[in-house]
Amino acid sequence: MRILHTADWHFGKTLDGRDRIAEQQRVIREMAEICRAEAIDVVLMAGDVFQTVNPSAQAEQLYYEALASLSDGGKRGLIVIAGNHDNPERIAAARPLAEPRGITLLGLPKSAADATEKRSGQAYRVRGGVGHLELALPATRETLMMLALPYPSESRISEVLSEVLDERVMREQYNARLRRWFEERAAHFRDDTVNIAMSHLYLRGGVESESEVQIQIGGAYAVDASVFPDTAQYVALGHLHRPQDVGGARMPIRYAGSPLAYSFSEASQEKSVTILEVHPGQPAVIKTVPLHSGRPLVRWVAPEGLRQVYSWIDEGRDRDAYIDLAVHVHSGLEFEEIHRLRALHEGIVQIRPILMHNGSEQMLKDEGNRATRSLEEHFAQFYFERNGVPPDDALVRLFLALASETRDADRIQEGEASA
Numbered sequence: 001m002r003i004l005h006t007a008d009w010h011f012g013k014t015l016d017g018r019d020r021i022a023e024q025q026r027v028i029r030e031m032a033e034i035c036r037a038e039a040i041d042v043v044l045m046a047g048d049v050f051q052t053v054n055p056s057a058q059a060e061q062l063y064y065e066a067l068a069s070l071s072d073g074g075k076r077g078l079i080v081i082a083g084n085h086d087n088p089e090r091i092a093a094a095r096p097l098a099e100p101r102g103i104t105l106l107g108l109p110k111s112a113a114d115a116t117e118k119r120s121g122q123a124y125r126v127r128g129g130v131g132h133l134e135l136a137l138p139a140t141r142e143t144l145m146m147l148a149l150p151y152p153s154e155s156r157i158s159e160v161l162s163e164v165l166d167e168r169v170m171r172e173q174y175n176a177r178l179r180r181w182f183e184e185r186a187a188h189f190r191d192d193t194v195n196i197a198m199s200h201l202y203l204r205g206g207v208e209s210e211s212e213v214q215i216q217i218g219g220a221y222a223v224d225a226s227v228f229p230d231t232a233q234y235v236a237l238g239h240l241h242r243p244q245d246v247g248g249a250r251m252p253i254r255y256a257g258s259p260l261a262y263s264f265s266e267a268s269q270e271k272s273v274t275i276l277e278v279h280p281g282q283p284a285v286i287k288t289v290p291l292h293s294g295r296p297l298v299r300w301v302a303p304e305g306l307r308q309v310y311s312w313i314d315e316g317r318d319r320d321a322y323i324d325l326a327v328h329v330h331s332g333l334e335f336e337e338i339h340r341l342r343a344l345h346e347g348i349v350q351i352r353p354i355l356m357h358n359g360s361e362q363m364l365k366d367e368g369n370r371a372t373r374s375l376e377e378h379f380a381q382f383y384f385e386r387n388g389v390p391p392d393d394a395l396v397r398l399f400l401a402l403a404s405e406t407r408d409a410d411r412i413q414e415g416e417a418s419a
Helices: 021-037 057-074 088-092 095-101 167-186 306-314 335-344 367-372 375-387 393-418
Strands: 002-006 042-045 077-081 103-106 124-129 132-136 143-149 194-200 234-238 253-255 272-277 285-290 297-302 322-329 348-357 360-362
Touching (some): 021 272, 042 057, 057 077, 057 095, 057 103, 077 132, 077 143, 077 194, 306 322, 306 335, 335 348, 375 393
Parallel strands (some): 042 077, 077 103, 194 234, 297 322, 322 348
Antiparallel strands (some): 002 272, 124 132, 132 143
8 A cells, every 4th residue: 555644735824925825736736746656545634734724715725626636536545634723624624525535534533434435446434433444445455544633632622631730740641641542543453454543743852843833832732652552554743844753653653744845944844745655564664755846945144245145146046936035234224125135036035134243243133132122122123123224213203102102001901900
């Protein structure tokens, strides 16, 4: 049996306001081509289909197109679970149309995946229940026994996992609950099935990126690898955007990572999908296939100033990339200069001036003096970091007047509350 593991599509996510739907469309087409080239029997999507619980119509349309494309009309199995960004009901809403085409959509940890009608030449569920299913696939006689746990927050599990706020106790009780969940369902694993587990959660030791929304409170909802059953041949995870294996486990555990780089902290990462060749009772053979559809994210640091940046633009450096630019300057950048840079290279997303003082560089930010700054200094710092130029005197006066009015209103409210 050949399996493709993907996760964290985040349809509708932008990069500092830049629409990335076209890249997301291309990467789904690329995945579909990989499925054909690699003779994939079933695709596992480990959560975070969307960026928000209320995605745009365009993002939702792309979701349905992805389901149709990756399932190949039912010739290929497809299992999708909800992540922490997803509305569980929205993920599962297409079930009446999806299930006759070999597609399983699970929104909540308590969602059931019962048997579906057997159809010639199509994937179908032989049997199933809450959190587990056996999937028959047309191109192989082997069946897949899947344990599938959508994002298991307390609210989605519909129970309070701990009455105690101590982080260590919360983590232990959360891990114990997940361990029981997997142990109960691992009883469905058999010697003659391919046995896989899938979820969307944070496993301790995983390397995070800036583009993820943390789902752990401190370490309270960090999960230990020991929660997964020994009999699983592979554990497919979603949530972390950096493709990575998780060490210290008794079986292979992997985050497939996001198919696109969604923040500049991911600039150096090679995005990919994970492919398994796995048979009953045998270790999984795992490889990654790189993805090339997304625009690169790169960081430029220009110690020689704007002249160096214009030279890079003229020579066509990183023409198709999104750019995070840090440029050394001796004074703030004028708005006209910022607009000119972005007109010459539309991929320049962020511009961070680095002020030079007596031969040393300073990002107009001194963390050590942050607590002693005045409100005016804080505003000036914030404005400069956002716009690349300092605010003029009139804007500073307006800000201070508004801040004063807000403080006066707060004092009045506090006085009324205490009266």
